[in-house]
Amino acid sequence: MPSMINWMPLVWLALAQPALAGRTEDTLLAQLRQAHPATRFDRVAATPVPGLYEVWMGENVAYVGGGNVRYLLFGHLFDTRQMRDLTALSQAGVAKASASAAEGNIPGPVDLSGLPAGDAIAVVRGNGSRKLVVFTDPACGFCRQLDTTLRQLNDVTVLHFLVPFQGTQLPEAIWCDQDRGTAYAQVMAGSASPVNDAKACANPLERNLALAARLGVQATPTLFFADGSRAAGALSRDDVEARLAQASTSKTPGKSIARSGHEAAKHR
Known part of the structure; x- marks a missing residue:
């Protein structure tokens, strides 16, 4: 009888684990929405790492751990044993599901040359040859973190909407x-x-909101590169440099940014 009593809590825990996990994810989602009301959080999902959860914002994903919704981690979760990019697999699954649910509604590559540069604050560093567009909110902490990174780049033109x-x-x-x-x-x-x-x-804020909605921008910061690809979150300098290099060799739309001399400020 004693051994049976000792095992009972473990049996109950095993049976209750899925329900507990579901309640944890629902709780985190509610906490995130309360803590960051300006961001649209769609769902929270468990990862293979105990205590680490995926946080989905449209097609963008971040990670939260330890139940502390103040901090979100943007990046890729990589399984070093199976050599798999778990974040990329999750994003591919979300994109496939979205395509099945609403064919043709997933935002494709963006032609940066068609964006209204006069509605942005332009920063040109060096020769400005590399192109980058950022949708940013000055009140957004992640945006400030990213801006520190962007100001370390050389030979880049950045349009800040x-x-x-x-x-x-x-x-x-x-x-x-x-x-x-x-x-x-x-x-x-x-x-x-x-x-x-x-x-x-007079300001372009309403136009910028409409542009963001048209491009499927649901969180700040969101970056667009010269090949029309996008990324969300406070990327590291290495990540931004890698995306800039990839974009420079791509043949997809978005090779140039229409510039307004009145808005451009040169910083060397």
Whole structure:
């Protein structure tokens, strides 16, 4: 009898584990939606790593662990024993399912030359030969983290489309500043909060929101490369460099960015 009693909790735990897992995922999803109301979280799914969960935002995926929804990890989960990219497999499955559910509705490659450069803040470093578009929100912590990385790149032109997912006050203040390029850089570096003393100016924020919706941008930051491909999250410098190199050899649309001299600010 004692041995049977000792085993009973383990038997109950084994039977209850799927239900407990489901409740954990539902709880995390609710916590994420409460903590980050400006981001659309679709679902949370368990991974093979105990305590680590996939967080899905449209076709974009991040990871959360330890039940702390303050921190999201963007990157790829790799199984070194089976040599498989688990994140890529999950994304492929989501894309396939989406295609089956709504054929033709998955955003394809984006032609960067067709984007309205005058509605963006342009930063040109070096010869500006490599092209990159970023949908960003100045109030987004991940966007600030990514901006620090982007300012380490050489020979790149970056168009920053401000999208007010977390409110219009900060992006409006940046856009209406006399030197919006400097204002944007200072805010993203955390060294200043611009105060626009003049009346509110005409701005492209509504157009940028419409453009983001048309391109399927559901979270910030979202990056588009010269081959029309996209990535979401605060990528590392190595990841951005790899994507830029890949885009430069691709023959798909999006080889150039239409530039507006009024918006461009050169930083060497």
